[in-house]
Amino acid sequence: MSFIPYLPMRRFIRPLTIAALALPLAFQAAAETVNQRLPASVAKALQANKIESDALSVVLLPLNASAAPTFINADISINPASTMKLVTTYAALELLGPNHQWKTEFYADGPIENGTLNGNLYLKGGGDPKLNMEKLWLLLRDLRANGVETVTGDLVLDRSHFLQPDLPEFDDDGNDQNKPFLVSPDSLLVNLKALRFIARNNDGKVNVLVEPPIATVRIDNRIEALPKAKCPGWPDIRYNPIEEADGVRVVVTGKLPAGCSGQTYLSLLDHQRYAAGAVRAIWQELGGSILGQDRVATVPDSARMIARAWSPDLVEIIRDINKYSNNTMAKQLFLSLGAEFRNEADPDDAMAAQRVIRQWLAKKGLISPHLVIENGSGLSRDERISAREMASLLQAAWKSPFAAEFISSMPVAALDGTMRKRLHNTGVAGKAHIKTGTLNNVRAIAGYSRDSDGNTWAVVAILNHPRPWGASSVLDQVLVSLYNQRSESTAQR
Template sequence: MSQFLSRVAAAALALPLAFPAFAETVNQTLPPRVAQALKANKIENSALSVVMLPLNGNGSPTFVNADVSVNPASTMKLVTTYAALELLGPNHQWKTEFYADGPIENGTLNGNLYLKGGGDPKLNMEKLWLLLRDLRANGVDTVTGDLVLDRSHFVQPTLPVFDDDGNDKNKPFLVGPDALLVNLKALRFIARNDGGNVKVLVEPPIATVQIDNRIQALPKAKCPGWPDIRYNPIENGNGVTVVVTGKLPAGCSGQTYLSVLDHQRYAAGAVRAIWKELGGTILGEDRVAPVVKDAKMIARAYSPDLVEIIRDINKYSNNTMARQLFLSLGAEFRNEADADDSMAAQRVIRQWLAKKGLISPHLVIENGSGLSRAERVSARELASLLQAAWKSPYAAEFISSMPLAAVDGTMRKRLRNTGVAGKAHVKTGTLNTVRAIAGYSRDNDGNTWAVVAILNHPRPWGASSVLDQVLVSLYNRPANENTAQR
């Protein structure tokens, strides 16, 4: 992959940069309060890249460290979601299907039951339950054969495993993509002390997940905001035993989300758990294989439209869904020259950008989510993408997918009691050494700007307040600022 990216970057460098042209008046210094915030947090100015482009009205653009290659963290999701809107269409849907390779007689499927994944980023437990209800409505109670999982829709790339601090292995935000992604592969563990009797439950109740409850019950006391409970998953053959330790006062509870099963075991376990609750039986084993040629489709479910999917991705910075969408782009446009769907997605996105005149030599896309140490872009390139999106027929869908400052998503607690509250749709990005924002914000005259601010620094403590000050400074820009009409 690195050789492929190097060839693409070299080719792109030979092309003219298609950045927007502005009037001669251009700001090349940081707003004073942003510079003060950097100094207060002991961060040098060179660590921050800022671009602010006026999209309507009067205004002088700002370019500071605009052409430096930086890690954008989750603001990379804007590239993936905007590309998907234009290449797949806002009403694009994914499908998940059940097939049978034998006859159905008197409620019994005499053969194997196939579950074929189509890459749905939002196949949650409710949707799976409805799909299984549909299977029952089509006359199936008992399956004499195996539960066969078809996960062949994606040609998966081999990418490095991301782990920012070494302790994230079972965290849901690290779940990778899969053609048969069920419920984001998340397990919810609930610990509750009811009068000295401590119980630990798991949802969904997958049979291969066992609980070893070692929590110490304490007398009734004030319930802690973060109970002292630890979960240690241990492989046990075909399943996992989760050892739960800690202390919990009477009348208190706590919960956490973990990912402790691989995609195959989670999908099969979720199907069997729901099927059992519905009164159904599967007599055979679980295995992975493509749907056989003569199998008959007996139930199908569709995902929400793409516009809803990108809202979840951008509002809540969902890495798994972003990676799922990235591979879906690859699967849709894959050709014989593509080694995998990641390669196909990279190629298609670069071709799409080139057609728009957005040649981006700094752009490096690994998985499309920003959860990567390899992904790169410059602030100018990302701002140019935002400017192009502003003119897109799907601008409203794209902009509304981003968090609204002080209102929702990852921006819901930021910029409260400021003029920016409710006036900026901004995607955030966070890694150990990265803090970033990118999106659209209004100034105090009601004009809209494309804004990108990306900080790469070994110690980015306090950097979120620096980025917030970029938006506040834009909103409060002086009325007598030397502006130029675009």
């Protein structure tokens, strides 16, 4: 994927006033002692990877000590990739509150007699980002506990909670259309719309299963069984989905030695077919039946609620979003902000969320003329911010009543999330909470890190380059040099 430069988009950018160009006060106060040179080890890493220094934006901002901040290419409009999730999750913490929850409900429009619902069963989505199979199973168990076994009418899905935006599709590699990380948000998002395919060779017979066992997903198993051998780390198994009139046929090919297994996750169904299929699969396992068809409609006012499930609170949701860089959950949270504060002038919930976040930033004095926020996840070619603006946000979050919740949602260097394999055997291990970001032409980190004296810094390092190979090691070196800054400073003298 070639590098795509920033092109202003009228849809996302509002006119700026002269006042919007002012620097944050904390940066003005430190202006006379600002460091504008890359650490020698970072410059060396850039050179080793044949990356120009002007491709890297860096801001290092001391939060609890008197030290010189670093600003390098700090006011350039750049694509932040998934570090944009920090804007969305911090805004959600302050605007929705850390204990915010989403609800999913079943409604009935007819009487329940002797285990039979004589009418339609409605499933109303409330935008829950984490309505997984376990939660759906418990919700259906509650439905059984309330006396329902057979439904004579239809299964009706109410997906009206969000005013769904028409956002551009993202495909970084041109062949990612079935990858779960590209799943779009929805009012009734079930299990992140992921299908798990498991192939196992049990004594020469290869079986392929799919979870959840949705009836409209059929397996055409053509895997060749091989004699027992060392199991490969990445089995040679390929899944080719073929759309058919009544569902999807998945042709599975490849080779698998005896005693070995492999699994993969794909997203092959639209939201309606996945949600209905998952409900019917679990309901059948629970001994129930739904005699009617599947369709989409809103719950009528006359219907009564017969079962309800609550999501985990927002603190757990943002932990999943930031630790594991979950794009779909971030988009779901972004639209939830729009739905919560929507007004009549907003054409959809994405536009509402953009407005709400800009107003919230302005009230906090965080002037962000470079900010372009499309879906809140960073999985976009249009989203933009500057390193200075991101650092300003991190500085404000450090002073927030919800600072602990926000910081703990980020991966810990060398320990978990998307940072679990990085910075081992360095002083930074366990001492930095860092959100990562990756696109074909972007590598990014943003968060909080300590130096060797125990002082905490807001750290932003974002690299936009058409060939960012090896750039992750450059960004890691930013954190290492910050930790070792006293010794590096002495060495440079």
